[in-house]
Amino acid sequence: MDPEGVQWRALSPRYLTLRLIGGAIRTLVWTAVACLPLAARALGLFEPPVWAVVVLPAAVAALNLTGLALTPRRVRAMGYAERDDDLLIRSGLLFRRVVAVPYGRMQYVDVSVGPIEGALGLATVRLHTAAAATQAWIPGLPDGEAARLREQLAARGEARLAGL
Structure with missing residues (x-):
């Protein structure tokens, strides 16, 4: 899927943080x-089913922790490359x-900077074209690299x- 001979530039390691x-x-x-169903049961507000008290919190926590465990790999899969005629941006695992x-x-x-991004010295570069469907952005760049x-x-x- 990656074009041959492209030197991908990685995002800042602080983006993982x-x-x-x-x-x-x-x-x-x-x-x-x-x-919340567990809290409602403990307070005697109502009697939720067992699955809502035990299975739901465990499933939500497991699903979110799995996503958290995949985060380093997701960040490593992101990058960009400047070529002569265009800019390439890659992302995604699956x-x-x-x-x-x-x-x-x-x-x-x-170039935009959110509060946590600013605290970490990071910025996001967004590219806008005439096509409304273009969704091209590069998050997690150091401030200086984003400006450059x-x-x-x-x-x-x-x-x-x-030249047109």
């Missing part, structure tokens, strides 16, 4: 929600995806548009 923090918070929240965005089709490049990539892509996009 970001994803693990988010996954841990999500696991705690969903497991707490799944424990459902792999490689997106090629021609420089001449880029309308603008957006934004400037590089904007310059290449302008050069390709000028």
Whole structure:
């Protein structure tokens, strides 16, 4: 699926930390929600079925912990490559995806930073084209690399548009 001779650039190792923090918070929240029938039973509010008290919290926790365990591999599967005419972005484990965005089709490049990203010194680069279906972004880039990539892509996009 990967084109031959492409040198993929990996995301920052701090992006794994970001994803693990988010996954841990999500696991705690969903497991707490799944424990509501247990709390209702303990408080004597009503008598939920046994599966709702025991199986539901265990299943939710197991499912979320499995996702958390796969996170390092998911992050390693992500990357990007700058080629002469386009930018390649790859992601996915089971459902792999490689997106090629021609420089001449880029309308603008957006860099965004969330609160946890900012604390870790990371940013997300989003590429916007005329096609509404284009979903191209590169998360987990160090701030400096995100700024460099934004400037590089904007310059290449302008050069390709000028040649039309």
